[in-house]
Amino acid sequence: MLGIGFIARKIFGTPNDRKVKRTRPIIAKINALEPEFEKLTDEGIVAKTRELQKRAQSGESLDALLPEAFANCREAARRALGLRAFDVQLAGGIFLHQGNISEMKTGEGKTLVATFPAYLNALAGKGVHIVTVNDYLAKRDSDWMGKVYRQLGLTCGVVYPFQGDGEKRAAYAADITYATNNELGFDYLRDNMKASVPEMYQRGHFFAIVDEVDSILIDEARTPLIISGPSQDRSELYRTLDAYIPLLDPEHYTLDEKFRRVTFTEEGNEFVEDKLHESGLLPEGQSLYDPESTTIVHHITQALSAHKLFHKDQNYVVANDEVVLIDEFTGRMMKGRRLSDGLHQAIEAKENVTIQPENVTLASVTFQNYFRLYSKLAGMTGTAVTEAEEFGDIYSLGVVEVPTNRPIARKDEHDRVYRTAREKYAAVIEAIQEANAKGQPTLVGTTSIEKSEMLSEMLKKAGIAHNVLNARQHEKEALIVAEAGKLGAVTIATNMAGRGTDIQLGGNIEMQVLQELAATPEANPDAVRARIESEHASEKEKVLAAGGLFVLGTERHESRRIDNQLRGRSGRQGDPGRSLFFLSLEDDLMRIFGSDKLEGVLSKLGMKEGEAIIHPWVNKSLERAQAKVEGRNFDMRKQLLKFDDVMNDQRKAIFSQRRDIMETDEIGEIARDMRLQVIEDLIDDYAPPKSYVDQWDIEGMHAGIAEQLALDLPITQWAAEEGVDQEVLGERIIAASDALMEQKTEGFGAETMRLIEKQILLQTIDAKWREHLVTLEHLRSVVGFRGYAQRDPLSEYKTEAFQLFEAMLDSLRFEVTKRLGQIRPISEEERQALLAEQVRQMAQAEAEVAPTPAAASAEPPQALAAAVPGFDESDPATWGNPARNDPCPCGSGEKFKHCHGRLA
Numbered sequence: 001m002l003g004i005g006f007i008a009r010k011i012f013g014t015p016n017d018r019k020v021k022r023t024r025p026i027i028a029k030i031n032a033l034e035p036e037f038e039k040l041t042d043e044g045i046v047a048k049t050r051e052l053q054k055r056a057q058s059g060e061s062l063d064a065l066l067p068e069a070f071a072n073c074r075e076a077a078r079r080a081l082g083l084r085a086f087d088v089q090l091a092g093g094i095f096l097h098q099g100n101i102s103e104m105k106t107g108e109g110k111t112l113v114a115t116f117p118a119y120l121n122a123l124a125g126k127g128v129h130i131v132t133v134n135d136y137l138a139k140r141d142s143d144w145m146g147k148v149y150r151q152l153g154l155t156c157g158v159v160y161p162f163q164g165d166g167e168k169r170a171a172y173a174a175d176i177t178y179a180t181n182n183e184l185g186f187d188y189l190r191d192n193m194k195a196s197v198p199e200m201y202q203r204g205h206f207f208a209i210v211d212e213v214d215s216i217l218i219d220e221a222r223t224p225l226i227i228s229g230p231s232q233d234r235s236e237l238y239r240t241l242d243a244y245i246p247l248l249d250p251e252h253y254t255l256d257e258k259f260r261r262v263t264f265t266e267e268g269n270e271f272v273e274d275k276l277h278e279s280g281l282l283p284e285g286q287s288l289y290d291p292e293s294t295t296i297v298h299h300i301t302q303a304l305s306a307h308k309l310f311h312k313d314q315n316y317v318v319a320n321d322e323v324v325l326i327d328e329f330t331g332r333m334m335k336g337r338r339l340s341d342g343l344h345q346a347i348e349a350k351e352n353v354t355i356q357p358e359n360v361t362l363a364s365v366t367f368q369n370y371f372r373l374y375s376k377l378a379g380m381t382g383t384a385v386t387e388a389e390e391f392g393d394i395y396s397l398g399v400v401e402v403p404t405n406r407p408i409a410r411k412d413e414h415d416r417v418y419r420t421a422r423e424k425y426a427a428v429i430e431a432i433q434e435a436n437a438k439g440q441p442t443l444v445g446t447t448s449i450e451k452s453e454m455l456s457e458m459l460k461k462a463g464i465a466h467n468v469l470n471a472r473q474h475e476k477e478a479l480i481v482a483e484a485g486k487l488g489a490v491t492i493a494t495n496m497a498g499r500g501t502d503i504q505l506g507g508n509i510e511m512q513v514l515q516e517l518a519a520t521p522e523a524n525p526d527a528v529r530a531r532i533e534s535e536h537a538s539e540k541e542k543v544l545a546a547g548g549l550f551v552l553g554t555e556r557h558e559s560r561r562i563d564n565q566l567r568g569r570s571g572r573q574g575d576p577g578r579s580l581f582f583l584s585l586e587d588d589l590m591r592i593f594g595s596d597k598l599e600g601v602l603s604k605l606g607m608k609e610g611e612a613i614i615h616p617w618v619n620k621s622l623e624r625a626q627a628k629v630e631g632r633n634f635d636m637r638k639q640l641l642k643f644d645d646v647m648n649d650q651r652k653a654i655f656s657q658r659r660d661i662m663e664t665d666e667i668g669e670i671a672r673d674m675r676l677q678v679i680e681d682l683i684d685d686y687a688p689p690k691s692y693v694d695q696w697d698i699e700g701m702h703a704g705i706a707e708q709l710a711l712d713l714p715i716t717q718w719a720a721e722e723g724v725d726q727e728v729l730g731e732r733i734i735a736a737s738d739a740l741m742e743q744k745t746e747g748f749g750a751e752t753m754r755l756i757e758k759q760i761l762l763q764t765i766d767a768k769w770r771e772h773l774v775t776l777e778h779l780r781s782v783v784g785f786r787g788y789a790q791r792d793p794l795s796e797y798k799t800e801a802f803q804l805f806e807a808m809l810d811s812l813r814f815e816v817t818k819r820l821g822q823i824r825p826i827s828e829e830e831r832q833a834l835l836a837e838q839v840r841q842m843a844q845a846e847a848e849v850a851p852t853p854a855a856a857s858a859e860p861p862q863a864l865a866a867a868v869p870g871f872d873e874s875d876p877a878t879w880g881n882p883a884r885n886d887p888c889p890c891g892s893g894e895k896f897k898h899c900h901g902r903l904a
């Protein structure tokens with residue numbers, strides 16, 4: 001029976017239908033403008049952009065400009081790419097502009113959709129960021145869509161790892177910037193470690209369109225981005241502990257695959273304890289349960305995890321003496337990403353590669369918090385409804401389903417479930433052969449590099465020609481994708497073939513033209529293109545007749561979305577296609593997530609060797625298992641976010657303080673306020689409020705003042721005077737310390753003093769903040785245990801994190817005041833000595849680099865000769881090139897690298 005809800009939906013439409021309907025009048029306006037814009041010359045299009053920019057920047061709302069801007073953009077894209085955006089694409093663009101997630105089915109052309117809101121919002125002149133999941137897509141999309149922006153008279157840039165400074169700066173200064181979430185997050189962190197505003201790359205966080213938004217804001221949200229620096233080398237420890245793991249028996253540990261957890265049993269603990277005693281890593285008489293053993297327990301547990309939870313070629317690959325992680329969702333190598341807390345080192349020990357030094361966190365941010373910096377956020381995806389709740393909860397983003405341009409013609413068949421993996425793969429090979437025989441291009445999805453290579457071996461044996469697309473082959477990605485839609489092509493892929501893998505039926509014309517022109521440079525490009533286009537048309541005809549692209553899945557992923565993305569490689573733009581998953585009871589997902597019931601049912605049905613069960617009930621029960629995992633991950637992320645929120649508020653406070661300090665002209669006042677607070681604290685400590693003189697710790701105060709303010713004051717005498725209370729004392733100390741600082745300012749000159757104050761403040765903030773991050777991390781791991789004491793870990797964490805933050809600010813004030821008290825201009829003799837030392841060191845450095853002419857010429861000796869006669873400590877331009885470990889010529893007493901050397 002149909003419920004009231006259904007009838008109501010039929011009459012009134014769903015909320016989604018209504019949202020889509022509301023775009024109709026706007027789209028009608030854009031369409032009505034089309035003939036007028038078609039008539040514009042190329043210059044006319046650019047002139048229109050300039051006009052719109054003026055209007056936007058003089059206060060006209062972007063909403064009001066939308067129809068003209070979209071009409072201009074559509075015309076520009078038609079000229080630059082030969083694609084006329086469909087009405088549904090405009091609708092998708094409108095939703096993005098309104099700060100929503102546009103859900104558009106795979107292959108509907110989201111890359112083009114993003115140009116509309118990007119163009120409109122870029123008119124405001126504050127920069128628009130388009131965020132992609134990987135560097136390949138950032139480059140591809142900025143090349144591809146860059147043509148549209150240029151046609152419109154706007155600039156477009158791309159940001160990528162290891163880019164030159166100038167190029168990156170230009171990319172961020174462009175109207176539209178393409179970048180991965182990683183690069184954006186890292187640049188944000190790096191920017192906030194810089195010493196002055198002009199050095200920063202990002203000019204703010206105005207509007208971001210996040211492509212494949214669920215991958216970035218949901219899958220990856222759990223991973224914090226971390227900038228870290230090396231600390232001590234403990235490779236010996238890792239190697240020693242690693243050697244114990246292979247000696248363990250199954251009763252020594254318990255493995256919980258569902259929660260990805262492995263722990264030692266009582267027996268295991270005893271075994272390990274003995275081993276540690278033998279090697280001397282654990283002192284005799286100390287047990288693993290003693291609090292002093294925390295670190296060693298931690299590391300031996302990591303060694304165990306490295307062996308039991310991390311699998312080569314599934315979770316990571318070993319390449320060039322390095323352990324490189326593989327992204328679970330995209331199947332791509334995550335170069336530079338390291339597991340924390342010694343886990344990466346444990347895996348390195350297991351794989352017997354060089355153990356990289358452990359790192360300490362210098363700065364970190366999660367994607368969730370990075371993206372919450374933007375004034376407006378929007379996203380695109382093929383598959384968001386499964387996570388609509390999370391988007392609403394965490395990012396306040398609404399999800400709108402945009403209808404497809406043409407109905408989907410792909411057939412998604414029911415799963416086929418076999419008893420064993422062996423039977424499953426036999427059936428897979430057979431299905432590939434069958435499709436191949438009629439020329440249907442086939443894309444085979446696998447869940448790991450290992451499995452993709454195993455299947456490749458099997459196909460070789462069966463004599464079927466094919467390509468393999470996995471993280472090992474990523475250089476050839478574009479080429480393999482370009483071929484994958486050709487008649488009879490077979491492509492085995494890991495989940496690298498997901499978002500953005502645009503497989504064109506009959507092959508990719510552009511790629512073929514490029515290849516042919518590279519092989520025969522003398523050929524006429526137009527003739528080559530014409531021939532390839534006509535060949536392509538007939539090949540596409542045959543592929544369509546064979547049924548379009550066949551997507552064959554060999555396992556289901558934990559997340560439904562990843563499965564849907566694989567299916568979505570087929571049936572793009574209304575093309576025909578087919579998708580089918582082959583599963584077995586031995587698959588991880590089935591094994592781990594309640595296949596008992598399933599197995600019972602199947603055995604009752606009495607399956608024969610090689611036979612599959614195909615039933616909608618199986619699909620349903622699998623989807624339930626997947627939903628369960630997704631739900632659990634969601635809860636984990638929410639919890640993580642709550643913890644991270646605490647740090648995020650603190651980070652925002654510190655980063656904004658930092659920026660104020662970089663920009664302010666009143667640094668002297670900030671430093672003085674800090675000093676006054678320090679003096680107040682000192683008096684409170686040694687002469688508490690309402691206490692009498694004979695209760696004061698006068699000696700302590702004298703020493704404290706000497707230490708903090710570099711002043712030797714007659715506190716004892718003052719305290720003996722009639723009528724001297726805390727207030728009078730305070731006034732005298734302030735006067736003395738003000739006088740001292742004034743004297744220093746005169747000695748250095750006001751300008752240099754400001755520079756020094758700024759640097760000391762920034763350096764100290766950075767150092768304190770880093771220490772604080774480490775402390776917070778420790779606090780986080782410790783509060784978990786407190787759960788046993790019936791206390792809520794989160795509120796414990798919040799309270800303590802706040803106290804730690806306040807303590808950090810206190811110690812920041814003390815440190816800055818102390819360091820400023822210690823600086824002094826250097827004397828004439830010291831200056832001479834310093835110069836002599838510099839000359840000596842430079843001569844030595846030159847002697848060392850002499851054998852390589854290039855390096856020697858990089859530091860011309862004239863630089864020094866020119867610098868010495870005019871040396872002026874207040875003018876860094878006259879210092880020549882001090883060595884990093886030398887005292888800073890400004891006379892701060894700090895090493896150059898910690899002082900002015902940081903700015904250079």
Ligand SMILES: Nc1ncnc2c1ncn2[C@@H]1O[C@H](COP(=O)(O)OP(=O)(O)OP(=O)(O)O)[C@@H](O)[C@H]1O
Nearest residue numbers: 083084085086106107108109110111499500501502
């Ligand atoms: N208006 C249009 N007219 C004709 N073809 C179009 C149009 N818009 C996009 N296309 C084509 O559709 C294909 C898919 O585009 P695109 O890769 O942007 O899809 P997508 O929505 O991002 O898919 P997915 O995210 O699932 O990979 C491309 O080959 C593109 O050229």
